[in-house]
Amino acid sequence: MTKRNIEKLKSILLIFLIIISFIQIGIHWNQQNQGFSFRFIAQIFNAGDNSGTMDVKSLKHKYFVPESIIVSKSQTASKWKLGADDPYFKEIWNDMTGNYLPTILRQKPNKVLAGSQWAAITSTNCISIEFSVNWPNEIIYWFENIKPGEVKGFSSIKSIAIVPGEDVNKTINTIYIYDENKVYQYMVNIKTDFLPKDFYSTLAGKLEDQDKPVLYNLPFGSSNDILVYDSMGDTGSFSTINIDIPYSLALNIENIENEVIQTSILLNQKDSFMVKYNESGSEILFTDTENLYKLYKNSTLEYKYLPGTNKKQAGKVSDAFCHAISFIELRRHLLGDIDLTLTGINSEENYYQMFFNYSYNGTPVYCVGADGRIMPPVTIKADEDRVLECKWVIRFFNEASEPKNYSLYFTRLMNELIPATYPEILISDDDVLYFERIEPAYYFYLNSSDCKATPNWAISNKTNDYFIPLSEEE
Amino acid sequence: MAKKIAFLLALLFVLVLASVTAFAAGTDSKTPEAGFTQDKADEISVEDLEKNYGDIFFDAKSKSDKVIVKVTYQRKSTTKYPLRYHFVSSIGSILSDSNHNPIVMLMYIKKDGKYVPLCDVNTGKNITEQPYYVSSTVDLAYLGSNKVNEVRILIFRKKDIDKLSLDENLQITDLSISVPFWDHGEITFKDLTSL
Numbered sequence: 001m002t003k004r005n006i007e008k009l010k011s012i013l014l015i016f017l018i019i020i021s022f023i024q025i026g027i028h029w030n031q032q033n034q035g036f037s038f039r040f041i042a043q044i045f046n047a048g049d050n051s052g053t054m055d056v057k058s059l060k061h062k063y064f065v066p067e068s069i070i071v072s073k074s075q076t077a078s079k080w081k082l083g084a085d086d087p088y089f090k091e092i093w094n095d096m097t098g099n100y101l102p103t104i105l106r107q108k109p110n111k112v113l114a115g116s117q118w119a120a121i122t123s124t125n126c127i128s129i130e131f132s133v134n135w136p137n138e139i140i141y142w143f144e145n146i147k148p149g150e151v152k153g154f155s156s157i158k159s160i161a162i163v164p165g166e167d168v169n170k171t172i173n174t175i176y177i178y179d180e181n182k183v184y185q186y187m188v189n190i191k192t193d194f195l196p197k198d199f200y201s202t203l204a205g206k207l208e209d210q211d212k213p214v215l216y217n218l219p220f221g222s223s224n225d226i227l228v229y230d231s232m233g234d235t236g237s238f239s240t241i242n243i244d245i246p247y248s249l250a251l252n253i254e255n256i257e258n259e260v261i262q263t264s265i266l267l268n269q270k271d272s273f274m275v276k277y278n279e280s281g282s283e284i285l286f287t288d289t290e291n292l293y294k295l296y297k298n299s300t301l302e303y304k305y306l307p308g309t310n311k312k313q314a315g316k317v318s319d320a321f322c323h324a325i326s327f328i329e330l331r332r333h334l335l336g337d338i339d340l341t342l343t344g345i346n347s348e349e350n351y352y353q354m355f356f357n358y359s360y361n362g363t364p365v366y367c368v369g370a371d372g373r374i375m376p377p378v379t380i381k382a383d384e385d386r387v388l389e390c391k392w393v394i395r396f397f398n399e400a401s402e403p404k405n406y407s408l409y410f411t412r413l414m415n416e417l418i419p420a421t422y423p424e425i426l427i428s429d430d431d432v433l434y435f436e437r438i439e440p441a442y443y444f445y446l447n448s449s450d451c452k453a454t455p456n457w458a459i460s461n462k463t464n465d466y467f468i469p470l471s472e473e474e
Numbered sequence: 475m476a477k478k479i480a481f482l483l484a485l486l487f488v489l490v491l492a493s494v495t496a497f498a499a500g501t502d503s504k505t506p507e508a509g510f511t512q513d514k515a516d517e518i519s520v521e522d523l524e525k526n527y528g529d530i531f532f533d534a535k536s537k538s539d540k541v542i543v544k545v546t547y548q549r550k551s552t553t554k555y556p557l558r559y560h561f562v563s564s565i566g567s568i569l570s571d572s573n574h575n576p577i578v579m580l581m582y583i584k585k586d587g588k589y590v591p592l593c594d595v596n597t598g599k600n601i602t603e604q605p606y607y608v609s610s611t612v613d614l615a616y617l618g619s620n621k622v623n624e625v626r627i628l629i630f631r632k633k634d635i636d637k638l639s640l641d642e643n644l645q646i647t648d649l650s651i652s653v654p655f656w657d658h659g660e661i662t663f664k665d666l667t668s669l
Contacts (some may be wrong), residue, residue, distance in 0.1 A: 072551070073551040073656070074549065074551070074654075074656070076548055076549050077548065077549040077550065077551040078548055078549070078550050078551045078560065079551065080551070204551060205553065208551065208552055208553060208554070214550060214551055214552075216548050216560055216562075217548060219544065219546040219562045219564055220564070230560065230562070230609055231611065232596060410607075410609075411604065411607055411608075411609045414564070414604075414606055414607035415604045415605050415606055415607055419568075419605060419606070423568060426565075426567060426568040426606060427567050427568055428566060428567035429567075430566075431566035431567050432566050432567075433564075433566060433567065
């Protein structure tokens with residue numbers, strides 16, 4: 001009996017040791033993955049922890065959004081641009097992500113064409129979905145929960161074109177995917193939960209009936225297609241926005257003493273970090289054995305993973321992207337009412353470098369650096385295991401006043417606003433004007449503290465960026 | 475008496491000073507400071523131009539190598555006005571515009587063998603004048619792939635108005651534009667690749 005009890009005790013002890021060993025591993029991994037090694041344990045211990053895994057579906061909706069949807073009627077005709085707040089934009093994008101993309105990602109393309117054909121495809125009767133970044137397909141698979149092995153086709157998505165007139169069959173729609181290298185054609189069977197094909201083929205007519213203003217191609221040299229409104233009454237509605245240094249990141253004695261800054265940046269790990277700050281209050285530094293966070297007076301946060309990466313390859317881009325957006329989303333409360341859009345992914349030898357921009361109701365909010373040029377407010381280096389470095393100009397955004405109408409008439413910009421403000425924009429040595437950007441945007445300076453931002457024309461050529469206030473319409 | 479003369483001289487001096495326009499302060503008013511009469515004097519009479527230069531403007535053989543601006547055009551996506559086109563004439567650089575000399579664009583279309591004014595749908599005039607970038611939206615005359623709209627665009631600098639001459643200061647751009655019906659003329663990618 002005693003022997004049996006001892007055996008029972010031994011078994012219990014063994015089970016206890018096994019559990020303890022799991023916890024031990026979890027603690028050991030804590031520095032790397034910000035959590036326990038098994039999620040069921042993490043759920044028990046971290047019920048209220050905001051550093052847990054992110055909801056992939058909500059991330060997909062936040063980050064995987066087109067920059068614009070362009071509706072064109074014919075080869076040489078003007079076009080319509082649908083912004084993110086347009087109901088047709090939402091319908092088309094929901095149909096694409098809910099129906100077409102999952103189908104396309106699992107089927108072989110019907111044709112593969114040279115990239116040079118893309119201009120001809122999009123200048124026909126089509127709906128073109130444009131992204132601000134060339135999305136690697138591995139991230140798209142992650143969004144759509146598809147295993148990469150299931151798919152054979154494009155390597156990334158820069159643009160998608162829906163060409164309803166391509167096939168006369170009412171139950172087949174033609175989709176083209178452009179990855180900046182080749183064009184992939186897909187003939188997709190329209191199922192019951194898809195939007196009817198007529199929706200796409202009659203969209204231009206509907207936009208015309210609604211008197212939506214049209215856009216024309218810029219008649220100058222440009223690195224990409226720049227579309228402009230060029231009718232006298234063309235206006236846009238824009239709010240004035242406040243762009244402030246978040247109160248909880250202001251480098252003052254009160255925030256330092258109350259540990260407000262630590263809580264905002266380090267979240268639930270604040271107790272394990274050492275704090276250093278200089279007497280002038282120009283920067284504060286938090287560090288442990290592996291992580292270094294530095295916050296400057298202009299509310300720029302720098303993060304560095306001190307051991308660096310010892311990997312030879314960057315690994316999966318989807319994992320790196322997931323770490324990057326987790327880093328941002330865990331601190332999103334600092335930003336207020338603003339969206340972040342991915343504007344670039346560079347693949348380096350053993351990490352990925354990602355760039356994000358701010359966007360308010362679909363209008364870009366540019367950060368202007370000390371050199372006077374537009375810079376990405378968020379730059380993150382990450383590999384498949386973790387974020388390695390981050391530089392983030394943090395601002396709190398909110399609406400300052402109700403939207404007002406502003407003129408978007410391009411002729412006025414060219415003949416009145418530019419000559420009166422920056423006539424050098426219209427000077428070209430070789431008699432060919434060249435632009436990289438002409439669009440309405442907000443902006444703030446890297447070293448500015450609090451400001452009220454009104455909409456401006458953001459104009460970029462090869463060497464400079466200019467901002468000219470939009471003219472308010474009565 | 476001396477006081478009166480001094481007062482009158484001072485008054486005269488003040489009046490003379492006040493009448494010097496160079497001392498006038500700038501205003502934010504959108505009304506040009508040049509004044510109404512000046513504006514009237516600057517307004518170009520299309521009738522006078524046609525009377526003086528008609529033989530150049532409307533001669534089918536008139537050709538010009540002079541390029542003052544680049545002319546581009548795009549069809550407006552509208553089934554209500556299927557003939558609507560947007561024309562743009564724009565300089566390449568203001569370096570070529572050292573005297574702030576505005577660009578004047580006159581538009582004509584050939585109907586029954588004769589050039590007739592092609593008027594902007596907003597202003598009702600066939601003349602447009604702008605410093606650097608001239609745009610005009612017009613309705614062409616003939617619809618259908620088998621018909622050709624012969625558009626003549628005349629471009630010159632405003633200061634050259636009294637001495638217009640081919641190949642020197644007058645640009646003539648002739649365009650032949652066929653406007654397909656929207657219903658039948660929509661070009662698809664399939665059409666383009668099978669051409």
